[in-house]
Amino acid sequence: MTLALTLLGAAAVGVTLGLLGAGGSILAVPVLVFLAGQPITVAIPTSLVVVLLSSSGALIPRLRSGLIRWEVAAVFAVGGVPAALAGARLGGALPARILMPVFAALMVVVAVRMLRDASPLGGACRTSPGARPDRRRCMPKALLAGAGTGALTGVFGVGGGFAVVPALTLLLGLTAAEAAATSLVVIIVNSAAGFAGHLGAHLDPGLITAFAATAITASLLTARIARRVSPDRTRRTFAWTVLALAPLMAFGAV
Secondary structure, eight states, rough: OOHHHHHHHHHHHHHHHHSSSEEEHHHHHHHHIIIOOOOOHHHHHHHHHHHHHHHHHHHHGGGTSSSOHHHHHHHHHHHHHHHHHHHHHHHHSOHHHHHHHHHHHHHHHHHHHHHSSOOOOTTOOSSSOOOOOOHHHHHHHHHHHHHHHHHHHHHOOOOOHHHHIIIIIIITTOHHHHHHHHHHHHHHHHHHHHHHHHOOOOOOOHHHHHHHHHHHHHHHHHHHHHSSSOOHHHHHHHHHHHHHHHHHHHHOOO
């Protein structure tokens, strides 16, 4: 029963990645803690491996779509990799009684942010007809956003897509489709860097394989129908789910 519930949670992670291009990792840690029974200090590096693999699976259908903004993803990576490594060191030094309530607070912030209706703050990286990207404004913003999401990845074991997608759309002006595709590249790079900072952690290869395989299958199947599903409705459903799980993480520390 425990394995079945864990794999059901893995499928939810994959569906989220397939639909939104983000958010799967914020669900992966609670699933690993409460359904798989892992301590959060093990769940974090496990989540990084799972999200790296499942994001790679979700990226495959989008490689030929022309939606990935590779130059923006590259700048995100330049800022995100060192921040993820430093964040992993910090997260590894924090006890579970601190990590779990702080992670719960992060979940609340993510959920509220996704429930709010926001307008774009700028369009420095837009590539819409008649609008050329302003590299002098686009790249510094992408670098700073990359550093912020990289730090979140390292400390909390999340891919950072829940922060990357809003940054790409609201701050840099990418379309929702471009942001979903580009965020997967950023998540893969950040997750790899974050896991490098957790080398030496005792992980369960069997659990990782089963979890990742389920999430990848779900993300591949979901990505094929993503355009037919309302992004707004999906985002709100995901946000309420995260908000409901946050108290469990906080009480888990107690």
